Each structure stands twice: as C-alpha cells, then as structure tokens.
Amino acid sequence: MTVAEPYAAFTSKVVPLPAENIDTDQIVPARYLKVTDKLGLAEALFRDWRFNENGSLREPRFVLDRPEMAGRQILLAGDNFGAGSSREHAPWALTSWGIRAILSTGFADIFRSNSLKNGVLPIVVDRARHEALFDLVATDPEAELAVDLEAQTVSLPGGETFAFDVDPFARLMLLAGTDEMGYLLRHDPEIATWETNHAARVDSRLPAVG
C-alpha cells in the first residue's frame, strides 16, 4: 500500500541537479537502510552530499538545502538517474522530501519501476528539451512547471506545453491512487491455472544438510 492518493495535476518550481548517473547509494546511503518502515527517510536523502561529518550542513549548501528550494516538487536531473542498487528507499526518501516528478533524459530500470509505485513520476525528455529546461531554470530559478499526468503534458511558463510518454498501466494506477496488488490478486484463477500446468521447480523447505 504505497500510493495513498490519486496523482493529481500540480504546479511547482524546479530543483536542478545536473549530475549524470546519480546512483541510489547517493540518494540514500546504505547505512540508512536498516529501517524496518518507510518513514523519516527525508533526512537520509542525499545525506552525504548535504551534511558534513558532524551533521552540519555543507557550505556551499547542496541544492536541496537552499532556502528557496523548500516545497519544490519537481527534480530536474542528469541522465540515467537512479542507477545501481534496487533500494526502494530511494523513492521513499524523495517523496518524504516532497518530490513528485523527476525530469531527465533517462532513468535506471529498477528505479523507474520503484518510483512509479510510490507516486514519483519519472518523465523522460530528449536532450534538446533537457538542455532547454536547465537553461530555463538557470535564467529564471523561480520558473514554474505544470505537470498533468492525465493529459501526459508538462507546461512551461509562457504557455508552451510538451507531451511525455508514460507506461499506460502505471499511469492508470497513479491516477487511481492504487497499486498493482489488486490487479494481480484479481488474476488468481489464471495464476492457479498456470501453476496446475507447470510443476514447481524447487522446494526450498528440503531439510538442511549438516
């Protein structure tokens, strides 16, 4: 039960983070993975890029910690965001901070899948659009983007709008505010039929051999 509410259209200013290949070890360092729930991960988000050893904020501050970034819901990131580890703590931490959409030229496969299950929308843009967006927020750091998942569009200040692709099934799940478990459970008859026709490959309960 990860997606609590339907994913509504929203407008937000942008947090720019141009580095490429940002891995999930940076998004949530491994020492924060000892939690047994999903709460409180905002403080772990980009921990080692934000804080010194003694817990004080780094100077100059990491982009998330600049006062004007508070409350922003859109991350504009470099290519291949979310590489590496499968830790779902990465989108949990991003949502804890308030991020709801990430724009990039590419996302790592597992991160993309995990994000869509947690109300974080990965939006792939082409290189020209990507550069134009970084130029826009460099020129006008207060620029606001409007993200509309139902229409699959992002609107820029001044009225220009561009469309984006999203997995149609993930889109429906997000708009409905539900997750995939219900869909899978409804297909229990097909699962049972498959299992009848395919013998189990292993039995993991075989007795331990001393």
Place this chain on the structure above:
Amino acid sequence: MPDTSTRPRTLVEKIWDEHLVAEEPGAPSILAIDLHLVHEVTSPQAFTGLRARGLTVRHPERTVATADHSIPTHDRSLPILDSMAAAQVAQLEANCAEFGIPLHGIGSPSQGIVHVIGPQLGLTQPGMTIVCGDSHTSTHGAFGALAFGIGTSEVEMVLATQCLLQRRPKTYEVRVDGRLEPGVSSKDIILALIARIGVAGGTGHVFEYTGEAIRALTMEQRMTICNMSIEGGARAGLIAPDDTTFEYLHGRRHAPQGDAWDAAVERWRALPTDGGATYDRTITIDAAALEPMVTYGTNPGMGIPITSRVPSPEEQSDPGQRRALERALEYMDLRPGQEILGQKVDVVFIGSCTNGRISDLRLAASVLRDRHVADGVRVMVVPGSDEVKREAEREGLADVFRAAGAEWREAGCSMCIAMNGDQLAPGQYAISTSNRNFEGRQGKGGRTLLASPLTAAASAIAGVVSDPRRLPGVEALAVVGGR
C-alpha cells in the same frame, strides 16, 4: 499467447514465454516466479504490507531467506551491537517464522550472501525465473535463468502472488570471442564491457553473454560476469546452460535427483538460443585483447586496462561526461593522465557476491601464499558463505591468508556495502573485488578501485595497484578450471 512453435527464439524469450501467466491489452504481462530470494534489508516493509492487507505468502516453499547485508563479519557468538541491524535481523527471523519461509540465518551452516547460497544449494537452476529485492540478482543468470532485482513493493507482490507484472525486455547479445590470457579473469571481461558501453548502456535490455570465451568459463566465473550486468544498466544477464552448468548442479541439495535429473537436463538442453533468433542489439569483445581492468572513478563504467593512464577531462567531447569525470577525479583525488599502476592503497577487500566464492579465494590465496601484505595495508578476506568459509579452511586457504597478514572473516556482504561496520575511513583507498565504486559505497569518503581477485591480491603485497601478470608464476594462475 505468442506462437512459440516455429519462430526461432532467444534464451530469454523461451523463459519468458513459458512463465507468461496472462497478458491483457494495455497492461504488463503477469510473469510467474519460480524462486524468490529474501534478505533482511529490503523485505521488512513488504511483510508489513502483507499483514496490513491480510494476505499470506502464496508459496513459502518457493521462497528462501538469509541474513547477509547488515550482519557483522567478526565473531558470530557475540550479539549484533548495532541495535537497528539487530532489530532488522530479528524482524526477518520473525517474518520467516510467521509465514513459514525457510531461513538460512546467522548460525546456519548454509548462511551466506543470498547470491552465493542460491547456486550453492542448487536452488538456482536453468530456465527459472528468479527475483530478489537486490540488484545483483542478475548473478543467477549464469545458469540460464531469468533473474533480476526488484523493489520492496514488488517483493510484497511476489510474496502474495508468486507473480510479477513486467514488460517484455529487449535483448542484447554480448559476444566474447577468443580466449583470455593468463592473469586476466572474468571480472576483467565485465569491467571492460561496462567501460565500453557505460553504466546506462544496457538500460531496458537483458544481456545474453555468448562466445568462445564465455563457454570456457567455470560457473563461478560466469556468475561474476552476470552479477555485474546491472552495473551496465541491464536488470538481467544470462548465459545459456551447458555441460559446465549441469556438472556444477548435479548432486546439489535442491537439484533434481535420479530420473528427475535426467528429465531436467533434457528440458534444459532445449533452452539455448535457436539458430536464426535475433537480438535487439549486439556487441563483440575480443577476450584475447583484454588486460586486467581497474576502475579509477565513481561508477563501474569508469574503468581502464591496468597499464593505461587515468583519462583527462579535457579529452572528453561531451560536456556532461567532462563534468562527471572532473567530479569523479576530485572525489578520488587522482590526477588526469597519471598511471593507475603504483597508486597506493590502504585497504584490500576480497569478497562479495561478485568475487567471494571458493575459486576467487583460491586465486587470491595463490598470490598471497608464502608472501606478506605490505606494511600498513589492511586486507580483509570475507567468504561469500559459511560453506565457502569451511571449504577455504579445509583447503588451508584461511591459513594462507592469516600467514600473509590478512583478516579472515565470517560470511556476509561486509565492506561491499558497508552497512555492518566494515568500512573505509574518509579518504582511504581500497582495491576491492566487489561491484560498486560509487561515492561512499565502502564507507563515507572512502575511495574504491574495482578489480579482480588476482589484481587485488597482487596489490595487497605491493601496497599499490599492481599487475598480477608481473608476479612470478602467473602462468600457473589458470583462468579456467576448478568447480
């Protein structure tokens, strides 16, 4: 259902088609999962979700758990001092007990890194679908299984339904022709591939490794390659099963026995990619041209042959790559154009799901035998499983490591992920046989150079990055052989 009777298919397509439960317009496929591996770090929230929904585990007998990520690798008779890690391990034990899932936990003779124990127990078999909340699940592809990492939400779905919603992946053939030279290993093949295609090169694809050099590898060497598929952006990487695979599996605890074995082998022999089947992409690598590889940067794609120099940002035409290289070299405190040979190291880590198996330890021990690690260098040897540990002790490898001045530890992920207290100090350099050199991966501020067990062991003796081919007797370091 697709027509599976006549069209030539790849290994991946055959496994996919067989495990397809249902496919509806507009929705991803429902894929049946044969084996679900569970560990302490990515499962607690999934079990909490099951309870909240009033669901149970559909097939505890197709599920298996171990504790590996956050457990200490020192004396196992002591309690876990880190209270959060202790609570996480206790929760895994409670969850497995409540839902009837077999657990190879701390103290069990079959405990170990999840991707080491699956194959070792014979649970990993050709043609299977295997998932785990861990990106290095790609390891199991070495057996010709479709194996990939999933998130915790997906862990919950697999626990409840033994199925997963997935889009059919694209296929990417990685053909490795020729034969490796002595002193060059399967770790060097995968580091060379990732250096060529980059860490996003395989995104959206599943690798299939083919070619003469792959066929010549042992199962453990194949696992090293498949393990790091994810570092090239591919969720999975497979190698078609062959006699090497069957020989490894025969007689293992969970492998089919008797007549069932013969039937299984017959089924497995039909799995390899058909002649005439096509891949979405293909790349070719010449094994004979490979050198030992070492990484210099902060992702596994930043690797070079050991005799070359660290690249210069000025030589990068792409501005994004230039910035990334500048940042990586600043973090690593390495100079553009410097030789990587001779770079000092403070720590040597030999272990992990990439290179923590018995053949890896044999290679490292062959270098360290009758030698001593350099003054001031800490060398940690961490077996991938308790069984690997016992075997290494039986063969005398543990004595070799101790006599050389290395630490001989208990099994676990240890300094590969640095969750358990085994970690670098800020600024330290480690040469590691693990899989990730990300900033802080082996401890906040730590600097990781990825390499093979041979290169790591040679560097341990010298205290600087060293070419294992320059050691006397390297011709005897067979790159192929052993179970």
